[in-house]
Amino acid sequence: MNAVVRSVMGWSRSGIRPLFILGIILLALWPTLMTSAYQMRIFTIVGIYALLSLGYQFIFGHAGALSLTQGTFFGVGAYVTGILSVRYGLGGEFTVLLSIALPLALAALIAAPVLRLESHYFALATLGVGQVMLLVAISWQDLTGGANGLSGIPGLTLFGLEFGKGYGIMAVVWVCVAMGAFVSWRITRGLYGAALVISRENRIAALSIGIDTAQLRYAMFLLSAMFAGLAGALYAHTIRVVSPEALEFAIMVACLTITVVGGRTHIAGAILGAILIVNLPEWFRAMEKYYLIAYGIALLAMIVAAPYGLIGLLEQWRAKLLPEKPPAMPPAEPFIFVRAARSAAGPLLEIRDVHKHFGGLKALNGISLMVAPGQIFGLIGPNGSGKTTMLNVITGIYRADSGSVYLDGTDIHNKRSFVIAQSGIARTFQNINLVEEMSVLDNVAVARYGFDNAGLVQTFAAGRIDPAWKRARSNAMYVLEGLGVATVAQSAAGSLAYGLKRKVEIARALALEPRLLLLDEPAAGLNEGEQLDLADRLRAFARGGLAILVIEHNMPFLMPLAERMACLDYGDLIAEGTPAEIRANPLVIEAYLGTPEEKRA
Ligand code: ADP
Ligand code: MG
Numbered sequence: 001m002n003a004v005v006r007s008v009m010g011w012s013r014s015g016i017r018p019l020f021i022l023g024i025i026l027l028a029l030w031p032t033l034m035t036s037a038y039q040m041r042i043f044t045i046v047g048i049y050a051l052l053s054l055g056y057q058f059i060f061g062h063a064g065a066l067s068l069t070q071g072t073f074f075g076v077g078a079y080v081t082g083i084l085s086v087r088y089g090l091g092g093e094f095t096v097l098l099s100i101a102l103p104l105a106l107a108a109l110i111a112a113p114v115l116r117l118e119s120h121y122f123a124l125a126t127l128g129v130g131q132v133m134l135l136v137a138i139s140w141q142d143l144t145g146g147a148n149g150l151s152g153i154p155g156l157t158l159f160g161l162e163f164g165k166g167y168g169i170m171a172v173v174w175v176c177v178a179m180g181a182f183v184s185w186r187i188t189r190g191l192y193g194a195a196l197v198i199s200r201e202n203r204i205a206a207l208s209i210g211i212d213t214a215q216l217r218y219a220m221f222l223l224s225a226m227f228a229g230l231a232g233a234l235y236a237h238t239i240r241v242v243s244p245e246a247l248e249f250a251i252m253v254a255c256l257t258i259t260v261v262g263g264r265t266h267i268a269g270a271i272l273g274a275i276l277i278v279n280l281p282e283w284f285r286a287m288e289k290y291y292l293i294a295y296g297i298a299l300l301a302m303i304v305a306a307p308y309g310l311i312g313l314l315e316q317w318r319a320k321l322l323p324e325k326p327p328a329m330p331p332a333e334p335f336i337f338v339r340a341a342r343s344a345a346g347p348l349l350e351i352r353d354v355h356k357h358f359g360g361l362k363a364l365n366g367i368s369l370m371v372a373p374g375q376i377f378g379l380i381g382p383n384g385s386g387k388t389t390m391l392n393v394i395t396g397i398y399r400a401d402s403g404s405v406y407l408d409g410t411d412i413h414n415k416r417s418f419v420i421a422q423s424g425i426a427r428t429f430q431n432i433n434l435v436e437e438m439s440v441l442d443n444v445a446v447a448r449y450g451f452d453n454a455g456l457v458q459t460f461a462a463g464r465i466d467p468a469w470k471r472a473r474s475n476a477m478y479v480l481e482g483l484g485v486a487t488v489a490q491s492a493a494g495s496l497a498y499g500l501k502r503k504v505e506i507a508r509a510l511a512l513e514p515r516l517l518l519l520d521e522p523a524a525g526l527n528e529g530e531q532l533d534l535a536d537r538l539r540a541f542a543r544g545g546l547a548i549l550v551i552e553h554n555m556p557f558l559m560p561l562a563e564r565m566a567c568l569d570y571g572d573l574i575a576e577g578t579p580a581e582i583r584a585n586p587l588v589i590e591a592y593l594g595t596p597e598e599k600r601a
Contacts, residue, residue, distance in 0.1 A: 019318060023268060031170065040166050042278060044238050047173035048231050049274035052251075053258040054180045054267065055227020060256075061264030062188050063220035064200030066123040069110070071252030072130040073103035073225045075137070077232025082150045082242035083143060092158045092237070099233030100226050107225035111218050134247045149243025156237040163237075173234050180227060181267045183460070187223070188265070190466025192459035194446040196220070198435050205433040208395065209447040209512055210421035219456050261302050263309025272310055326490045329441065332481050333474030337510045338544035339424065346409060348373045348547045349394070349425075349516055354403030356389055356571075363389040364400070365571035371516065376538065376548045378562030378579070380555075382592050385568040387551045388430055391518050395427050396420040407516065422450055426514035428505040430521050430551075436494025440485070440504050441476050443493050447511035448472035479507045483537060498525030503534070510541070517541070517548045523557040531557045555593070559583065567592055 034040050056070045077099035084090040084098060106129075114125045137144045144150065155164025156172060163172045188196060199206040199213040206213050236242045254277055262273025280298075284291045306313040347370035356364040363386045371377045379387050392398040394405055396417035405413040412420050434443050448454075452468040459466055480486040485503045488496060493504060502522055509517055523531050535557060542548055552558040558565070559579045566576040569591040575582055582588055 019314065020268070023271075027174075027271070031167070037166055040170050041238065042282075044170045044173050045235075046271075046274045046278045047170070047177045048235050048238065049254065049258055049278055050177050050271045051173070051180050051234070052228055052231040052255050053262065053270040053273060054177070054184055055224040055231070056255050056259050057184065057224075057265060057267075057270060058188075058220040058227070059217075059224040060259055062193075062196045062200065063217045065115075065217060065221075066120075067126045067221065067224065068123050068252055068256075069107070069126040069129050070224060070228050070255050071249060072126075072133050072247060073107065073228035074232040074235070074251055074255075075247030076103050076106060076133060077229030078236040078242045078246040079137060079144060079232075080229070081233040081236040082153050085153055085236075086150050087143075091160075092156045092163075092233075096156075096158075096230065096233045099236075100229040103225040103229035103232070104222055107222050111221050115214065115217055115221060130247065130249065130252070134244060137244050137247050145243075147244060149241055149245075151241045153236050153240045153242065155240075156234070169234070169238055173238070176230060176234065177271070180230075181271075183223075184267050186460045186462075187456055190459050190462065190469035191446070191449055191452060191454040191472050192456060192466075192468075194438075194442055194469065194472075195449045195454065197438065198443075198446050201435045201437075202433050204397065205429075205435070207397070207417040208421055208427055208429075208433070209508060210418050210450045211446075212418050257299065259309075261299070261309055263311035266309065266311035266315075269309045269311040276310075326439075329486075329489055330470065330474045330477055332477040332486070333471065334478050335475050335513075337475075337479055337482070337513050338541050338546045339513050339515050347371060347406075348375075348408055349549070350406040351390075351394070352404045352406070354390075354393055354405065355401045356386075356393055356398060357401055362571040364393065366403070367568070367571075367573050369566060369573070369576075371547050371549055373515070373547050374542050374545045375564065376542050376550060376562050378558045378565040379549060379551045379568065380553070380558065380565060380582070380588075380592060381568035384570075386571045387568055388520055390568070391427060391520055391549075391551065394420075394518060395425060421512060424513075424515035425518065426509035426512040426516070427518035428502065428509055428520055428522060430524075432498075432501045432505055434493040434501060434505060434508075436492065438493055439489065440491055440493050440496070441473055441480065441489040443504060444479055444508045444511050445469070445472040445476035447508045448475050451475075451513070476507070476511055479511045480504075482510070483507045484533065499527065499530050502526065506534075515545075515547065517546055519548065519550045519552075521551055521553065523552055523554045535561045 031040070031043060034043065052070065052074055059065055059067045080099040080102050081095040084095045110129055114122060117125055138147055155162060156169055157163070163169050195206070195211050196216055199211055199216050203213050232246065235246070258270065258273035258277045261276060262271070263269025280295060281291070284294055287294055349371040351367060351369040354364050354367045367390065379390065381387055389398060393400045396415055400413060403413070404411055407423060407425060410423070412423060448471070452471060454468045458468065462468070477486060477489060480489055483503050483506060485500060485507065488500060493501065496504065502525060506519065506522060522534065526534060531554070538548055538561065550558060550562065562579055564577065565579050565582045567574050567582060567585070567588045574587045574591060575585040577585070583593065
């Protein structure tokens with residue numbers, strides 16, 4: 001199983017503890033062996049880079065977005081401290097706070113237009129921001145000292161106490177690293193942490209269970225900016241000058257390297273990476289001009305050999321040497337996951353004249369449909385006839401060109417995907433969308449995100465164990481039992497057979513307490529016994545008031561299950577009625593079912 005995801009899910013906490021304690025002891029002993037001011041300064045710089053990279057892990061590791069502004073936020077933080085302390089004589093209690101606040105404000109400002117962009121454009125756009133800030137720093141001479149920068153930055157003072165040199169500033173920096181590590185651990189665990197994992201590993205799946213992936217990315221971006229600003233402030237106080245170098249791309253490259261080498265989501269990775277990257281030039285100094293080549297080769301080897309960084313690699317080895325036993329399964333906690341429609345009168349889902357074109361291709365050509373509360377509605381049609389597109393329009397993944405979609409009388413057309421999920425529409429996917437490396441239980445539990453206090457602040461403030469995550473897992477256990485798949489709760493979702501994966505996806509959808517369940521070919525990969533079992537369970541859910549729209553090619557499965565059916569062909573609705581009417585409809589027979597004679601042939 002993927003060590004990165006697993007550690008986020010809190011699996012290896014007990015296993016990693018001895019390594020963790022050893023690391024802390026080594027770190028604490030190191031400064032006592034130092035003999036020169038130079039060594040102390042190097043160790044201080046290591047801490048500053050560790051802090052910078054801890055912050056970068058939020059956006060690059062946990063949110064999975066390649067941002068290239070981390071160096072810029074760092075430089076801005078350094079400049080704020082430089083300018084305020086040199087030109088205005090402010091103490092550290094102000095300069096440090098403002099060094100965090102300004103990058104935060106900058107991040108908040110640029111996030112809105114930039115975070116929407118897909119990954120490589122996002123990287124380019126963030127790179128542009130850095131260039132603009134560099135230009136500002138060089139041109140605004142009166143304030144920034146231009147190309148020469150500002151020198152004579154005083155040592156750090158906090159409330160009159162001096163932390164100027166040596167152990168003083170080193171202690172402050174490493175206390176900040178410890179606090180940063182604490183914040184990072186608190187925020188990226190539990191239900192919120194699980195929401196982060198699914199958002200970066202499978203955005204469509206995250207949206208389908210009501211998670212606002214953009215909001216998570218935004219929060220991670222702001223956090224990364226705050227950490228970078230703090231690191232910049234400490235840097236300015238440590239090296240006592242600030243120049244455009246602080247904004248140059250080299251800092252970003254160092255930060256990226258540290259994070260990749262150490263590990264994108266491991267707290268220890270940021271620290272180990274910083275130790276290596278800051279010290280490597282020293283250690284390789286004997287190689288002189290071949291240094292860069294050796295460095296480059298070492299880095300490449302790293303990326304190939306340890307894609308999850310050194311800490312990821314260590315964790316893999318540890319898992320082999322000291323296999324851990326999976327955590328005990330939580331007790332199932334009952335809740336009502338089948339919700340009936342709010343208003344009994346009228347259809348639950350109403351689709352009116354929906355058109356969806358892809359270029360010249362009419363995927364949906366004026367479709368109107370109604371699904372009643374508690375009804376099982378079957379949707380059939382040849383491959384490419386628009387069935388999946390229909391689900392994607394209903395769930396907001398595609399926007400219809402025209403037409404409207406109502407849920408329980410409310411127009412949901414044009415709403416965002418995660419809002420539609422929150423309003424009571426859950427779905428599964430034709431090409432299963434589970435997070436393969438996460439356990440079955442966690443895949444389902446994360447769907448409880450919207451039902452509990454799972455925000456960033458609540459997660460941070462919760463005790464050692466996140467109670468929201470505990471409840472979510474207990475609820476998930478209950479849904480898994482409801483589908484008869486609780487026995488595989490501990491397995492990695494990716495390790496399951498196809499049919500089981502489908503059931504897990506249905507469980508995840510049901511954990512959302514939907515009023516309408518959309519299933520895209522749920523019987524594919526199920527053997528006959530499993531099909532009968534699934535049909536029985538779906539019928540029971542429908543009796544509880546859940547409306548179910550099923551896309552299926554398997555007629556022996558669908559015909560006895562569905563109350564009503566419709567058939568699509570090339571984007572047109574060619575028939576609608578009871579299963580018996582559909583079976584006898586000549587248009588359906590010609591387009592899809594074929595005559596019994598043809599089928600036998
Ligand atoms: P079905 O689920 O009935 O097999 P789909 O709804 O997946 O069919 O596809 C209907 C038609 O729309 C197909 O011709 C398919 O190629 C096309 N289509 C679906 N999604 C897209 C897309 N994102 N871009 C372009 N064409 C698409
Ligand atoms: Mg399809």
